[in-house]
Amino acid sequence: MSIPGLGQIAPQQPVTSTTRTITLRPFWEWRFEVPHSSATNAGANVRLTSGTAERDGTELALNHTYTFPRNTKSKLLTYTGATLEVNGECVDRVAQYNTPEESPQLPLLNLHFALQELRGAAASRKPHTGYNNDSSSNSGSHGDRGGSKAPGPRVMICGEKDSGKTTAARTLAALATRVGGQPLVASVDPRDGMLALPGTVSAAVFGTVMDVEDPAAGFGVSGTPSSGPSAVPVKLPMVYYFGRETVDEDVRLWKQLVGKLGSSVRAKLEADEAVREAGLVLDTPATSLAKGDLDVLEHLVKEFDVNIVVVLGSPGVHTELQRRLETQRTAYGETTTLILLDKSDGVAGRDRDFTKFTREAAIKEYFFGDAKRTLSPFTQSVSFDDVAIFKSPDGSYNNQVALERAEISAEMSHWTLAVMNASPNDPPESIRQAPVVGFVAIADVDEDRRRLKILSPVSGRLGNRPMVWGRWPEPYINLLG
Numbered sequence: 001m002s003i004p005g006l007g008q009i010a011p012q013q014p015v016t017s018t019t020r021t022i023t024l025r026p027f028w029e030w031r032f033e034v035p036h037s038s039a040t041n042a043g044a045n046v047r048l049t050s051g052t053a054e055r056d057g058t059e060l061a062l063n064h065t066y067t068f069p070r071n072t073k074s075k076l077l078t079y080t081g082a083t084l085e086v087n088g089e090c091v092d093r094v095a096q097y098n099t100p101e102e103s104p105q106l107p108l109l110n111l112h113f114a115l116q117e118l119r120g121a122a123a124s125r126k127p128h129t130g131y132n133n134d135s136s137s138n139s140g141s142h143g144d145r146g147g148s149k150a151p152g153p154r155v156m157i158c159g160e161k162d163s164g165k166t167t168a169a170r171t172l173a174a175l176a177t178r179v180g181g182q183p184l185v186a187s188v189d190p191r192d193g194m195l196a197l198p199g200t201v202s203a204a205v206f207g208t209v210m211d212v213e214d215p216a217a218g219f220g221v222s223g224t225p226s227s228g229p230s231a232v233p234v235k236l237p238m239v240y241y242f243g244r245e246t247v248d249e250d251v252r253l254w255k256q257l258v259g260k261l262g263s264s265v266r267a268k269l270e271a272d273e274a275v276r277e278a279g280l281v282l283d284t285p286a287t288s289l290a291k292g293d294l295d296v297l298e299h300l301v302k303e304f305d306v307n308i309v310v311v312l313g314s315p316g317v318h319t320e321l322q323r324r325l326e327t328q329r330t331a332y333g334e335t336t337t338l339i340l341l342d343k344s345d346g347v348a349g350r351d352r353d354f355t356k357f358t359r360e361a362a363i364k365e366y367f368f369g370d371a372k373r374t375l376s377p378f379t380q381s382v383s384f385d386d387v388a389i390f391k392s393p394d395g396s397y398n399n400q401v402a403l404e405r406a407e408i409s410a411e412m413s414h415w416t417l418a419v420m421n422a423s424p425n426d427p428p429e430s431i432r433q434a435p436v437v438g439f440v441a442i443a444d445v446d447e448d449r450r451r452l453k454i455l456s457p458v459s460g461r462l463g464n465r466p467m468v469w470g471r472w473p474e475p476y477i478n479l480l481g
């Protein structure tokens, strides 16, 4: 049980240049926030000078200075006790717990150990045979594998907005990776964008350490292959483009894309023994008790063969899901276990300015890199008639109308488009549901000469691949400015 607010000292005012020493006892958390209004742009520098500490499951190296950039809200936690040296601009506080049992981290840690046991059990089962995975199948059509051997745990994390879902998913993945596991991690919350720009759903194998300094703590675009060096081994995500902010803006399309992602996940669990053993961690969109939200979660349980559902801080959602899932079985014949965990009182709320800054920073980082690695994107001037840009016809919510070719217009300026792994001549529906190979940004539109200036992370002809112009994230002004 966590006791909200127990022993916390009042938040400090932003400190600009003094170096401070923070001493943490076991299970204490150093909670910090680097404001996006930080004047210096330098962020906060933190050095672990003794003991051990981690950010969302990934350990910090001793005596290495980490820089947390603007717009980071997070915590460093220690299980053993630690001393930190902190310098730079941040608002921080220490959450103190008299015993480990009071820490909101303990239930998550216990969950990790329980998952490790299930992974061990999966390893002792032989992989199943005879299941013919159809990766082109759509939602719900993945068949019964009752006779086959189940993979390791498929854990879905759900809860209300700002309940700590993504942090829990990242921590469980990092802890599994630390003991040599290679779990799949999937995010179907288009607001976040895991290892990809917002507006997407994605999945990747996490078999290596995450980037502690990333504002998204290893889920950001800096963790993917780029033309520059990388601080940590990159992950290779499977990405599908939704192009909307919330699921309810186009439930049908979201379900189709989740179906594609589910097929990719099943194929990966099937093909790779280490991944099969470690299973899946699934991060979900924020949920209320509304019927539509619960339908979304139920859909995910089926699509990803979820056998463990973790509900953070919402007894109502827990009870309702329990009722809905009681009689259901996974494709491996398993029942689904529901676990209700307290929401940590440390989870930070994020207002619209914060999330907008985060999105814009992700887009900028995708093309230009960050303080640690500068990328040099390519700018190409192309005739509009030599590229294939698709969009949904205006007003066509819930996907009743197929994609159509976009007409050139100044409105395209500064939008980010998804480049699809398809041919421009494919049917619009196939284009829409194709995997994403990358993103480009429209830097300028010349309607008179029918030319576009397009920014892309790599060189290469753009006409070979169709591009999709969504409705979200909003255009990022002045990428080249």
Ligand SMILES: Nc1ncnc2c1ncn2[C@@H]1O[C@H](COP(=O)(O)OP(=O)(O)OP(=O)(O)O)[C@@H](O)[C@H]1O
Binding pocket: 029, 031, 032, 072, 073, 074, 075, 159, 160, 161, 162, 163, 164, 165, 166, 167, 168, 189, 285, 286, 344, 345, 346, 347, 348, 349
């Ligand atoms: N114990 C903590 N101390 C300080 N910050 C925390 C703590 N736990 C989580 N955070 C931060 O709080 C913010 C929200 O957490 P998180 O993204 O995990 O919530 P979420 O439920 O996934 O949010 P959403 O509903 O928007 O998807 C993040 O910036 C995260 O790093």
